[in-house]
Amino acid sequence: xxxxxxxxxxxxxxxxxxxxxxxxxxxxxxxxxxxxxxxxxxxxxxxxxxxxxxxxxxxxxxxxxxxxxxxxxxxxxxxxxxxxxxxxxxxxxxxxxxxxxxxxxxxxxxxxxxxxxxxxxxxxxxxxxxxxxxxxxxxxxxxxxxxxxxxxxxxxxxxxxxxxxxxxxxxxxxxxxxxxxxxxxxxxxxxxxxxxxxxxxxxxxxxxxxxxxxxxxxxxxxxxxxxxxxxxxxxxxxxxxxxxxxxxxxxxxxxxxxxxxxxxxxxxxxxxxxxxxxxxxxxxxxxxxxxxxxxxxxxxxxxxxxxxxxxxxxxxxxxxxxxxxxxxxxxxxxxxxxxxxxxxxxxxxxxxxxxxxxxxxxxxxxxxxxxxxxxxxxxxxxx
Amino acid sequence: xxxxxxxxxxxxxxxxxxxxxxxxxxxxxxxxxxxxxxxxxxxxxxxxxxxxxxxxxxxxxxxxxxxxxxxxxxxxxxxxxxxxxxxxxxxxxxxxxxxxxxxxxxxxxxxxxxxxxxxxxxxxxxxxxxxxxxxxxxxxxxxxxxxxxxxxxxxxxxxxxxxxxxxxxxxxxxx
Amino acid sequence: xxxxxxxxxxxxxxxxxxxxxxxxxxxxxxxxxxxxxxxxxxxxxxxxxxxxxxxxxxxxxxxxxxxxxxxxxxxxxxxxxxxxxxxxxxxxxxxxxxxxxxxxxxxxxxxxxxxxxxxxxxxxxxxxxxxxxxxxxxxxxxxxxxxxxxxxxxxxxxxxxxxxxxxxxxxxxxxxxxxxxxxxxxxxxxxxxxxxxxxxxxxxxxxxxxxxxxxxxxxxxxxxxxxxxxxxxxxxxxxxxxxxxxxxxxxxxxxxxxxxxxxxxxxxxxxxxxxx
Numbered sequence: 001x002x003x004x005x006x007x008x009x010x011x012x013x014x015x016x017x018x019x020x021x022x023x024x025x026x027x028x029x030x031x032x033x034x035x036x037x038x039x040x041x042x043x044x045x046x047x048x049x050x051x052x053x054x055x056x057x058x059x060x061x062x063x064x065x066x067x068x069x070x071x072x073x074x075x076x077x078x079x080x081x082x083x084x085x086x087x088x089x090x091x092x093x094x095x096x097x098x099x100x101x102x103x104x105x106x107x108x109x110x111x112x113x114x115x116x117x118x119x120x121x122x123x124x125x126x127x128x129x130x131x132x133x134x135x136x137x138x139x140x141x142x143x144x145x146x147x148x149x150x151x152x153x154x155x156x157x158x159x160x161x162x163x164x165x166x167x168x169x170x171x172x173x174x175x176x177x178x179x180x181x182x183x184x185x186x187x188x189x190x191x192x193x194x195x196x197x198x199x200x201x202x203x204x205x206x207x208x209x210x211x212x213x214x215x216x217x218x219x220x221x222x223x224x225x226x227x228x229x230x231x232x233x234x235x236x237x238x239x240x241x242x243x244x245x246x247x248x249x250x251x252x253x254x255x256x257x258x259x260x261x262x263x264x265x266x267x268x269x270x271x272x273x274x275x276x277x278x279x280x281x282x283x284x285x286x287x288x289x290x291x292x293x294x295x296x297x298x299x300x301x302x303x304x305x306x307x308x309x310x311x312x313x314x315x316x317x318x319x320x321x322x323x324x325x326x327x328x329x330x331x332x333x334x335x336x337x338x339x340x341x342x343x344x345x346x347x348x349x350x351x352x353x354x355x356x357x358x359x360x361x362x363x364x365x366x367x368x369x370x371x372x373x374x375x376x377x378x379x380x381x382x383x
Numbered sequence: 384x385x386x387x388x389x390x391x392x393x394x395x396x397x398x399x400x401x402x403x404x405x406x407x408x409x410x411x412x413x414x415x416x417x418x419x420x421x422x423x424x425x426x427x428x429x430x431x432x433x434x435x436x437x438x439x440x441x442x443x444x445x446x447x448x449x450x451x452x453x454x455x456x457x458x459x460x461x462x463x464x465x466x467x468x469x470x471x472x473x474x475x476x477x478x479x480x481x482x483x484x485x486x487x488x489x490x491x492x493x494x495x496x497x498x499x500x501x502x503x504x505x506x507x508x509x510x511x512x513x514x515x516x517x518x519x520x521x522x523x524x525x526x527x528x529x530x531x532x533x534x535x536x537x538x539x540x541x542x543x544x545x546x547x548x549x550x551x552x553x554x555x556x557x558x
Numbered sequence: 559x560x561x562x563x564x565x566x567x568x569x570x571x572x573x574x575x576x577x578x579x580x581x582x583x584x585x586x587x588x589x590x591x592x593x594x595x596x597x598x599x600x601x602x603x604x605x606x607x608x609x610x611x612x613x614x615x616x617x618x619x620x621x622x623x624x625x626x627x628x629x630x631x632x633x634x635x636x637x638x639x640x641x642x643x644x645x646x647x648x649x650x651x652x653x654x655x656x657x658x659x660x661x662x663x664x665x666x667x668x669x670x671x672x673x674x675x676x677x678x679x680x681x682x683x684x685x686x687x688x689x690x691x692x693x694x695x696x697x698x699x700x701x702x703x704x705x706x707x708x709x710x711x712x713x714x715x716x717x718x719x720x721x722x723x724x725x726x727x728x729x730x731x732x733x734x735x736x737x738x739x740x741x742x743x744x745x746x747x748x749x750x751x752x753x754x755x756x757x758x759x760x761x762x763x764x765x766x767x768x769x770x771x772x773x774x775x776x777x778x779x780x781x782x783x784x785x786x787x788x789x790x791x792x793x794x795x796x797x798x799x800x801x802x803x804x805x806x807x808x809x810x811x812x813x814x815x816x817x818x819x820x821x822x823x824x825x826x827x828x829x830x831x832x833x834x
Contacts, residue, residue: 004411024642045821045824046829048829056663058631058634059663059664060634062627062634062635062638063635066607067642068642069639070639070643089627092628177418179411219623219639224621224622227626229628289446
């Protein structure tokens with residue numbers, strides 16, 4: 001039996017990462033993510049791990065990728081401005097299928113924005129941030145306890161699928177404290193990346209013939225592993241432009257390894273009072289908590305409202321949500337941005353259903369009463 | 384108890400963040416409720432107005448104060464900054480020496496010279512926050528033994544005795 | 559390069575290289591491989607990390623653990639790799655644009671930390687892969703694709719830069735003296751701490767052509783009069799050193815602690831604090 005403790009979201013993130021085996025952290029100070037660095041600088045060396053404060057965010061994620069290639073579970077944490085700087089190297093990790101976890105604690109942007117004010121405006125950046133496209137795994141917890149458990153899940157997904165995983169939450173969750181259950185080490189399920197077996201000279205770092213994840217050999221073990229950001233074949237060596245099928249095959253593999261496992265092992269969402277819902281509120285992260293209160297209050301008023309909350313934000317559970325919303329008459333999106341989630345759910349509803357957007361992007365959290373008003377407005381609509 | 388909201392306001396250095404931590408520990412761990420603790424940092428860490436806020440509920444709660452059930456104000460500035468959302472049911476506890484311009488007509492205002500009491504009993508004004516904790520423990524009908532247990536768990540040994548005295552003095556204030 | 563080293567260390571099926579005839583990168587690469595071979599190092603513990611550019615392409619011809627990273631970021635990746643496994647011998651292959659322009663910040667901070675990496679810069683004073691634009695080491699007055707009236711930006715002296723940033727081994731080698739280059743790289747590889755070797759090299763196809771310096775052979779011969787050894791340079795006046803390139807060892811010291819060693823001390827402190 002573990003224990004109940006009171007801690008902030010950033011503290012939960014750092015402690016969960018260390019608890020599930022993260023032993024390399026590199027970061028650059030930025031509000032509102034800095035506490036993750038601070039805690040790692042204290043606790044990682046105690047666990048024999050490495051904390052590095054790098055010269056910028058480009059080098060932070062570079063060092064994280066390098067450390068992962070040496071076999072360590074590695075993480076960095078930043079906020080929007082730093083996350084923007086990480087994009088190019090993040091792309092390198094995607095194409096080379098390097099496990100690592102990136103925490104983006106969202107603050108109000110664009111640009112420097114307001115460092116201490118919350119936002120949910122990096123949702124699309126986590127999907128399309130780096131140039132060139134690729135599938136991605138993005139997790140959006142909505143409580144301190146969920147930050148703890150989802151940080152562990154982020155590492156497990158990352159290791160299992162050889163893929164960077166982004167943990168996305170906002171400045172409120174980062175800094176607020178809640179009571180959470182902190183499990184004992186033996187209670188935590190920890191997945192480690194598959195290691196190669198068989199003759200080293202036959203080892204190939206990539207496999208594009210099917211959706212299976214190829215084991216990643218660590219550097220320094222005689223595998224002569226070749227990793228390159230250029231379009232490469234299964235050996236990892238760059239291929240020439242004469243072989244134009246190369247990139248198609250690579251991306252096909254990256255997508256297939258996620259798609260094949262999505263329903264069973266990757267997708268995750270919370271359904272609240274959806275069985276008979278006329279109005280479905282779609283919300284993520286901190287906003288989903290006022291959305292839940294709004295749904296409860298709407299029910300008290302006799303309005304059949306429900307909440308659909310993706311926890312695995314990307315890939316978005318389009319298929320499930322399309323089925324869930326079949327009979328509802330309206331969908332309300334509530335988010336702290338100009339309508340990113342709203343754009344995502346548009347493709348899952350039909351023209352007979354009303355889509356109501358409740359958003360706020362002034363750095364204030366959305367109050368339950370404001371979402372309730374949107375539910376009431378949506379409820380006036382007849383299908 | 385449905386949803387219960389507390390705000391501890393003062394000036395940077397008065398220990399309002401610590402009060403938040405101690406109250407959160409009491410309600411979350413000892414009383415086994417769900418809690419959200421919010422702290423506002425920033426320029427306040429260098430002497431401006433600052434506050435910590437605690438929301439207590441039976442189930443998961445939204446992390447924003449709508450109307451505080453209790454407000455502690457340890458400075459004039461923080462009293463004026465952080466009273467906008469109170470109503471007539473809010474319990475207000477102010478340091479009577481430090482907040483001179485309070486709304487005396489409020490039905491639940493308690494004026495206690497907590498900093499003076501801290502100086503008298505411990506010789507240190509910095510213990511005023513724990514005097515306030517003693518007063519609030521009484522106002523909120525918390526078992527003082529429970530709160531003493533919190534102090535013993537959360538405070539470093541070298542400052543425990545002096546703070547136990549401050550707590551006792553606060554708890555014994557006639558209201 | 560003799561055949562044995564060729565077959566031992568190169569990914570022969572990746573030949574020919576993409577480098578133009580007369581490019582200096584081949585001389586630098588063979589010097590590195592000879593140095594590695596003569597040191598009899600455990601090749602399985604060596605990792606080559608590179609960025610982007612003609613120089614960085616070198617790793618794509620090597621049969622070692624290799625990491626071909628993003629433009630300018632090789633040292634950042636290498637830093638994480640080294641810290642995660644200090645037993646690795648991490649060699650960064652880079653160019654003047656890669657390490658002194660887009661990656662300049664990582665270079666100086668690696669020097670500041672004195673982390674045990676060997677950084678070998680193939681310095682051909684222009685951006686070759688993109689077609690011959692001026693770089694942070696292009697001499698003033700040079701013609702490049704982006705300085706068609708003559709380059710007007712003052713160049714970096716990479717040895718002075720890395721020395722002042724804290725590197726504990728700094729040397730300049732030149733493709734004109736390949737054996738000496740091999741010896742300097744050997745010393746850099748053996749050094750514990752950040753070692754930097756600036757390899758003065760030529761780009762006949764672009765820099766040479768745009769500046770009418772003749773073919774690769776003629777460009778090579780130009781070095782003969784320009785190169786001055788560190789020892790000789792000490793006897794020359796500033797006026798005499800104008801337009802000369804000083805080669806040799808500038809810094810070789812162990813008076814600063816290496817970063818992995820410093821971090822091991824940090825771990826010891828943290829464990830002591832945790833236990834007491």
